[in-house]
Amino acid sequence: LALAGAGVQKLRPYEPGKPVEALERELGISDIIKLASNENPLGPSAAVDAAIAAASQDLARYPDGSGFALKAALAANLEVDTAQITLGNGSNDVLELMARVFLAPGRNAVCSAHAFAVYPLATLAAGAELREVPALAADAAQAYGHDLNAFADYIDDNTGLVFIANPNNPTGTWVDPDALQALLKRVPKRVLVILDEAYCEYQDQSQRPDAVALMREHENLVVTRTFSKVYGLAALRIGYALSNPQVADLLNRVRQPFNNNALALAAAQAALQDQAHVAASVALNDEGMAYFHDSLPALGLSILPSQANFVCVDFARPAQPIYQALLRQGVIVRPLDGYKLPQHLRITIGTPDENRRCVEALKTVLAE
Numbered sequence: 001l002a003l004a005g006a007g008v009q010k011l012r013p014y015e016p017g018k019p020v021e022a023l024e025r026e027l028g029i030s031d032i033i034k035l036a037s038n039e040n041p042l043g044p045s046a047a048v049d050a051a052i053a054a055a056s057q058d059l060a061r062y063p064d065g066s067g068f069a070l071k072a073a074l075a076a077n078l079e080v081d082t083a084q085i086t087l088g089n090g091s092n093d094v095l096e097l098m099a100r101v102f103l104a105p106g107r108n109a110v111c112s113a114h115a116f117a118v119y120p121l122a123t124l125a126a127g128a129e130l131r132e133v134p135a136l137a138a139d140a141a142q143a144y145g146h147d148l149n150a151f152a153d154y155i156d157d158n159t160g161l162v163f164i165a166n167p168n169n170p171t172g173t174w175v176d177p178d179a180l181q182a183l184l185k186r187v188p189k190r191v192l193v194i195l196d197e198a199y200c201e202y203q204d205q206s207q208r209p210d211a212v213a214l215m216r217e218h219e220n221l222v223v224t225r226t227f228s229k230v231y232g233l234a235a236l237r238i239g240y241a242l243s244n245p246q247v248a249d250l251l252n253r254v255r256q257p258f259n260n261n262a263l264a265l266a267a268a269q270a271a272l273q274d275q276a277h278v279a280a281s282v283a284l285n286d287e288g289m290a291y292f293h294d295s296l297p298a299l300g301l302s303i304l305p306s307q308a309n310f311v312c313v314d315f316a317r318p319a320q321p322i323y324q325a326l327l328r329q330g331v332i333v334r335p336l337d338g339y340k341l342p343q344h345l346r347i348t349i350g351t352p353d354e355n356r357r358c359v360e361a362l363k364t365v366l367a368e
C-alpha cells in the first residue's frame, strides 16, 4: 500500500448516489424518486432505441476504436476538424486523460472552491498539487461561483491545468464570457485551460461564451462536453473534448484503445441528430427551474443562481438531517458536505410530478 503515490493516499473516492433499489430495500418503501445525479428526466431521444438495437446485432466485434462516424457528425455540427476531438468514456474520462498527460508530481492544477469533484480527484491521482481559488462570497450575485478574476494569481510556472466548470456543479453558477476572455488573455499559453461545458445546453445561450470561437483564438483552451446530461445517455458513458489537434493527439495516445463501446457510439450519434429532443428537454428544465424558484422561497429557502439542470438550495443550517428526512419521504437528493457546502443540498430538476413530490416532501420535512 505504501507504494501508492502520496496523491492517491490523500484521495477520497467520488461518491455516487445510492442506487434506488438499494435504498428502497434499506428504507422499506417503494416509488422512491431520484433527483440526485443531474440526469435528464425525459431520458434519451426515441431514436436512440433503434440505434442501440442495430448496434447490438454485432456484439462479438470490437467497437470502432476511432469513433469515426460520431467524430464526423460532431465535427460537422460544431465546425471543428475531427482531429480536434477526443472521445471519452464520459467526459470524466477526458478530464482524467488531461490530468494524466499534463500533470505530474511537482506540477499543480488550479480550480475554484466548490467546483466539480473530479478536478481534485484527477489532479491528486496524477500526483500533482491542487490549488483552490476561493469562490465568490455567499452574498455575491453568483454566490459560491468561480472568481475568474482571481484565478491568475494562483497560476505559476508549475501549473499544468486550469479547470473551469461552466455552469459549475454543484452550485449551478456560470461565468461571465468577458471574464473568461480576460483570463484566457492572461494565462500563459503553456498552461491548458479546460472549460467544462457538461451543462451548457441548459444555459441562457445569450450569456454563454462561444467556446469554439474562443478555441480558435486561444490554442491552450480545451472544451469538454458530455452526452450524459441533456442527451440523456448517462448510463452509456460517452463524452468528448475539443482542443487543438496536438493536444488531441497526446490524449489519443494515452486513452484506452476502445474507451467507447459500440452501443454508446451509436446512441450518441442518434441522439445528436435529434435536436428537437434537446429543445424539449431544455424547455422542461426551464419549466421545472421556474417551479422551484416559485416554490422554494415560499418555504423560506434560497437557491443559488443556476443555469444548469439542478438547483443548489441553501438551508442555512446543517443539511444532512434534511437529506436523511427527505430520503424517508422517498426523495433522493444530493448532500454537499464533500463540496464544503454542508448547509446546501443539490436537487436535480425532474419531471413536473417529481418536482411537485420533492417540494411536498420538503414542506413535510421542514414542518417536522
Ligand code: PMP
Residues within 6 Å of the ligand: 038, 089, 090, 091, 092, 093, 116, 165, 167, 168, 169, 196, 198, 225, 226, 227, 228, 234, 237, 238, 239
Ligand atoms: N463535468 C461536470 C461539471 C459534471 O457535473 C459531470 C457529471 N456529474 C461531468 C463533468 C462528468 O459527466 P460524464 O462523465 O457523465 O460525462
